[in-house]
Amino acid sequence: MDGTLLDTEPLWDIAMVELAARHGVEMDAQLRASTLGNSSYDAISKVLIAAGIPEADWDIDADHAWSNARVHGLFGDGLPWRPGAQQTLDLLGEHDVPLALVTNTVRELTDVALKTLGGHRFTVTVCGDEVTAAKPAPEPYLRAAALLGVDPTNCVVIEDSPAGARAGHDAGAATLVVGEEALSGRIPPLARQTRRADLVGLTMADLSAALQASHAKMGTREDLR
Secondary structure, eight states: OBTOOOOOOOHHHHHHHHHHHHTTTTHHHHHHHHHHTTHHHHHHHHHHHTTTTOOGOOOOOOOOOOOHHHHHHHHTTTTOTTTHHHHHHHHHHHTTOOEHHHHOHHHHHHHHHHHHHHGOOOOOEEOOGSSOEEEEEEEEHHHHEEEEEOOOOGGEEOOHHHHHHHHHTTOOOOEEEEEEHHHHHHHOOTTTTEESSSTTOOOHHHHHHHHHHHHHTOOOOOOOO
């Protein structure tokens, strides 16, 4: 969702920079990059480590509540789409492809974002606070595939972050990575992975090619339903 479908990463940037400042540390590019695509708790933990705060003194629940409230307010000002994202969702809807929204964002904020995305587009949604282990663990994508009633190896995951790319890959899905992180090389290359600049002009043939390339590496071939 964040950074793949909606351009919310700048809003998370604001919240994370302010959270870091609250703990007396500067949110530099390296620290911010390490938090991209993480669950809120993982991102906060990295900020606290960077701030040199002893773990015994952490109050992640309080920081989590503060950051969620800040982002909730920022979300309320409107959420812009990422290039090609709306057209991609329209295309998949026209072809009756079952869709799962899988995000590390908590349910409270995801429901706000769904007002822009259109909750009707998705067969299921899986949020970061609805799994035991969020991305980069594969559990969110495995749960989504189970809820859809499909084998994860017959799914295409579309992601924009290192954590999300790892989660999709480790779930066994073909993974299409989009955005600056993919093109810059900051997302490590993995088997069963394809890359493109954005979702502009994405076709069903592109998705099927990504899936077939993944199946070929596993020794099987099956087209996207």
